[in-house]
Amino acid sequence: MPIxxxxxxxxxxxxxxxxxxxxxxxxxGYFRRERIPIFTVLLVDDEPLVLEGLTFxxxxxxxxxxxxxxxxxxxxxxxxxxxLNPDLVVLDISMPVMDGLQLIEHCTKALxxxxxxxxxxxxxxxxxxxxxxxxGVLDYWLKPIDVEEINATLGKLGKEWxxxxxxxxxxxxxxxxxxxxxxxxxxxxxxxxxxxxxIQAGDLSVIDEAAGRLCSQVGLSFKGDxxxxxxxxxxxxxxxxxxxxxxxxxxxxxxxxxxxxxxxxPNRPERWPDILASFARETMKQLxxxxxxxxxxxxxxxxxxxxxxxxxxxxxxxxxxxxxxAYLGQLFKKQTGMSFLDYVHRTRIExxxxxxxxxDLKIAxxxxxxxxxxxxxxxxxxxxxMDMPPSQYKNG
Numbered sequence: 539m540p541i542x543x544x545x546x547x548x549x550x551x552x553x554x555x556x557x558x559x560x561x562x563x564x565x566x567g568y569f570r571r572e573r574i575p576i577f578t579v580l581l582v583d584d585e586p587l588v589l590e591g592l593t594f595x596x597x598x599x600x601x602x603x604x605x606x607x608x609x610x611x612x613x614x615x616x617x618x619x620x621x622l623n624p625d626l627v628v629l630d631i632s633m634p635v636m637d638g639l640q641l642i643e644h645c646t647k648a649l650x651x652x653x654x655x656x657x658x659x660x661x662x663x664x665x666x667x668x669x670x671x672x673x674g675v676l677d678y679w680l681k682p683i684d685v686e687e688i689n690a691t692l693g694k695l696g697k698e699w700x701x702x703x704x705x706x707x708x709x710x711x712x713x714x715x716x717x718x719x720x721x722x723x724x725x726x727x728x729x730x731x732x733x734x735x736x737i738q739a740g741d742l743s744v745i746d747e748a749a750g751r752l753c754s755q756v757g758l759s760f761k762g763d764x765x766x767x768x769x770x771x772x773x774x775x776x777x778x779x780x781x782x783x784x785x786x787x788x789x790x791x792x793x794x795x796x797x798x799x800x801x802x803x804p805n806r807p808e809r810w811p812d813i814l815a816s817f818a819r820e821t822m823k824q825l826x827x828x829x830x831x832x833x834x835x836x837x838x839x840x841x842x843x844x845x846x847x848x849x850x851x852x853x854x855x856x857x858x859x860x861x862x863x864a865y866l867g868q869l870f871k872k873q874t875g876m877s878f879l880d881y882v883h884r885t886r887i888e889x890x891x892x893x894x895x896x897x898d899l900k901i902a903x904x905x906x907x908x909x910x911x912x913x914x915x916x917x918x919x920x921x922x923x924m925d926m927p928p929s930q931y932k933n934g
Contacts, residue, residue: 578606582629602696612636631659749815
């Protein structure tokens with residue numbers, strides 16, 4: 539017996555399909571799909587198993603979506619986007635030929651395509667995660683696939699896209715959404731500082747409490763603006779990564795169990811306190827491990843972090859520690875993976891990020907505050923480390 543067609547079209551004549559009962563199929567909803575908006579989806583990933591999982595594990599059609607195509611690399615995806623004009627593109631970050639972030643930038647800036655994007659990635663590289671925060675995306679799904687979270691996102695998008703005139707109509711979500719810098723005495727900064735102090739003190743119970751208080755205060759300070767709140771907390775997570783990076787005295791192996799992976803906040807604010815607290819606890823463990831490290835390189839790094847705004851030179855620091863400059867420089871490079879001068883620049887850029895995010899200081903003033911007499915040198919170093927100029931970072 540033939541299998542009933544449920545594509546939304548009327549199926550044949552009764553003498554060809556004797557089992558066909560029009561009343562039954564209409565009642566059971568076979569043709570109801572004609573009245574439901576269907577949004578097309580292009581899946582892009584260089585792993586066939588991931589594409590298969592997304593296809594069969596997610597109930598796309600129940601949320602008003604239909605997979606219209608697949609691609610295995612950035613170049614193929616670009617051609618498919620131009621050919622199919624999908625409403626939604628779900629794509630991996632790390633792909634051959636053209637990575638996902640380059641693809642998004644090209645589509646949105648050069649081609650001005652109307653497609654929306656969701657990033658799917660298991661990439662824990664800090665530079666990739668940092669750059670992802672500057673791209674306009676609807677959401678960021680982490681591998682392995684979380685079916686519950688994906689279905690929740692699709693359900694929300696399906697409802698919003700089906701009713702574009704309602705108040706909650708969807709708009710492209712930029713994870714690095716700019717916010718108006720709150721006043722210096724805003725409780726938001728006190729809540730952030732409390733979390734940092736709790737991490738440095740190594741008090742787990744205080745960390746959990748401080749993370750919850752910060753998430754609550756973010757909602758109050760940004761008056762419930764989820765995008766601004768999410769952007770602010772994402773930057774807090776980046777600050778914690780930098781706290782670990784600035785104190786790291788050894789080059790971790792690729793499979794180092796202590797390596798931190800930057801979490802990406804989901805669109806559900808109720809999950810933020812647990813994610814922030816969990817990451818803060820991992821940060822505390824890393825910093826505790828680093829405190830146990832001793833030696834001349836650790837002392838040199840401490841001097842840099844305490845006096846980065848001064849014109850530091852390797853020769854002067856080596857003299858303080860009673861070491862030959864050449865030997866200290868070689869030892870520093872071996873243990874940290876970067877030169878003494880690069881460590882100075884990285885520490886200054888980390889400090890400048892905080893000033894750019896928290897204050898309305900002009901970029902030239904920020905440059906002088908962190909130790910750069912020449913604002914152009916500061917801008918060049920900031921772009922080298924952050925992959926964007928300080929003006930872009932400041933303005934979101």
